[in-house]
Amino acid sequence: MSFDRDVDLHTLAGLRRRVEALTADRATRHRDDLVTGVLRAAVEAVDGADGASLTRTDPNADAPDRATDDEIAALDAVQISVGQGPCIEAADHPPECGLVVAADLGGADHDRWPDFAEHAVAAGCRSVLSLRLGVEERHRSSLNLYGRRHHAFDATAQVAALLFGVPAALLLHGADHADDLQHALGSRDLIGQAKGILVERFGVHGDHAFAMLVESSQNANMKLVDVARWLVEETVANRSHEAPTTS
Template sequence: MNSYEHELVVSLRRAAEQLESTHTLRDVDQTLGEIVRAAVETMRCVDAGGITITEDRNVTSRGPSSEAVTKLDQLQTELAEGPCVDVITELPDDGVIVAQDLDGADAQRWPRFAPQAVEAGYRAILSTRLSTQEGIQAALNLYAAKPHAFDLDARLTAGLFGVQAAVLLYGSEQAAHLQRALDSRDVIGQAKGILMERFAVDDAQAFQMLVRSSQDTNIKLVDVARFLQEEAARRSQAPADPPTEA
């Protein structure tokens, strides 16, 4: 194993260890930044990098190595043009799109984005697709100052770092879905308790009341439960009526 391969293995192992210790959203952002940093430091042809995540048309740049990368990552989505956009929309078999010379042949492919990337100091970009789930699109974007910086080895190495980032994103998305499910269950449970106390019904009857209200109003069950919860909170905070005189 040569020094470059050893450096790559050590970097990936370090990223994997950080993934195992990730527990919160803040940890996710920090670890994404570590993956980007490791890719930039390990791949000598790369000068900067970042991860673009587009969800419900909102674009965020996670773990960027510079402010210029943040702007270029967002610019690709705003213009609907660039390697990052193509790797998500065109779905290449290997999940990679490479722009080898944005001041040369690739300038015609992305005529609005390419000049701004060159002006920012980057001639080549490699984008690796991380996620194509419904509503969420993500890519690892690596920037190089020199043209034709990305050979086959660079593409394979970028793919390995992309796998690390993709696993982290998938895990955080599943954790978020699970947390929302648990939150919904808690809200529904509290709403059932309110109905059981107010109407002297049992657990099953209270749940059926929530279901019937949801069907009659065409409002999601959890939203009906949340309304009851908020309404009960308002009642508890309202001042008591003054006693009436005899």
């Protein structure tokens, strides 16, 4: 493909400003706010986009899908439900460039994903760009841009989406791993509290207390952290009931 140099420079300058704004905004330190900012910036950066979404196709993903409005969220949900659509293809089986283009869901692209296309056209959506972001199993995802017009995304818009996807993927990758780290730290604290309760209750050493938690986890077919959480919550509740009341 060939592009006019001035158009490319203008597009790059706009993308740079939006990425700088995302990284400078302190609100984006929180993952949910970051995703909202990324979606908003994507709509502003790519001509033809009327809305956007971030879709995760792994049913065990910790983070939920997000969209700029309820109609787009519903179209994402349809794709997940019927197991077809550009967001599914981009996340799970993307082309080499990572970008899936649906130029006209009411026309030539209808037969690629017929079940989804019917819902999309009925909702007033004719074009979709879907770009793979996360590649790890638990963070597998796509950034999706929705357009009301058919052929809403020309070649320049497609390049803009690809360029925007690079910093967006890096930002979301960092946010996902920060969440994973925070979750791991929280789990460690819970397990530590549960070990302390068992040490106090049964007079055992820390290693023995941990072994008791592991055995309970296996017997109950529960995650270790869930067993620890249950024990801590039960102990706190019992202590609150046993606390003397003052008159």
